[in-house]
Amino acid sequence: MKRLAILASGSGSNAEQIALHFETGDIARVALIITNNPTAGVIERAHRLAIPVKVCKKADFSDPAGVEKMLRDEQIDFVVLAGFLLLVPENLIRAYHGRIVNIHPALLPQFGGKGFYGSRVHQAVIESGSLISGITVHHVNEKFDEGSIIFQAACAIDKTDTPESLATKIHELEYKYFPVVVEKALGNS
Ligand code: GRF
Numbered sequence: 001m002k003r004l005a006i007l008a009s010g011s012g013s014n015a016e017q018i019a020l021h022f023e024t025g026d027i028a029r030v031a032l033i034i035t036n037n038p039t040a041g042v043i044e045r046a047h048r049l050a051i052p053v054k055v056c057k058k059a060d061f062s063d064p065a066g067v068e069k070m071l072r073d074e075q076i077d078f079v080v081l082a083g084f085l086l087l088v089p090e091n092l093i094r095a096y097h098g099r100i101v102n103i104h105p106a107l108l109p110q111f112g113g114k115g116f117y118g119s120r121v122h123q124a125v126i127e128s129g130s131l132i133s134g135i136t137v138h139h140v141n142e143k144f145d146e147g148s149i150i151f152q153a154a155c156a157i158d159k160t161d162t163p164e165s166l167a168t169k170i171h172e173l174e175y176k177y178f179p180v181v182v183e184k185a186l187g188n189s
Pocket of ligand 1: 008011012014015082083103104105118171174
């Protein structure tokens with residue numbers, strides 16, 4: 001049984017979907033959720049799901065005695081970023097090389113990189129006149145949204161779509177695919 005950690009900064013609806021996906025069976029369990037945001041919705045979700053949750057300061061993520069130690073102490077095999085807004089520091093990437101994945105709410109390599117997060121991504125996609133958007137699951141390296149792509153799925157953008165309605169479509173894709181893509185990536189790790 002693999003032990004997963006999820007890093008999240010916001011509502012945590014993807015974190016919850018992943019936790020529920022692995023709740024039964026013997027593939028994996030979400031053993032730890034870590035957030036950098038003391039008011040993140042993911043904290044309440046973690047309590048409800050009875051998953052240990054830690055709130056860490058930005059500096060803790062790059063401190064080998066901080067988050068890295070926490071992950072090792074909890075014998076975490078694989079790390080999933082689900083709406084995590086900080087750049088993952090080098091020490092964590094080294095410690096979990098090939099074992100950290102992220103989800104991005106657009107079709108990379110477009111609409112990614114620093115500053116492209118949350119509704120800003122959807123706003124930019126709509127302003128570009130693109131007829132499609134989608135999700136990208138990718139390995140994490142030391143640059144925002146640049147690791148190798150594992151999986152993408154697309155949805156149509158209608159003329160009437162707003163950043164909010166597009167976000168809803170993207171979330172639907174995320175809930176449908178992210179947990180199964182994580183399961184596959186785990187199997188390959
Ligand atoms: C998701 O759309 C994810 O792709 C992006 O941030 C959003 C997080 O949503 N990186 P939630 O916190 O999982 O509800």
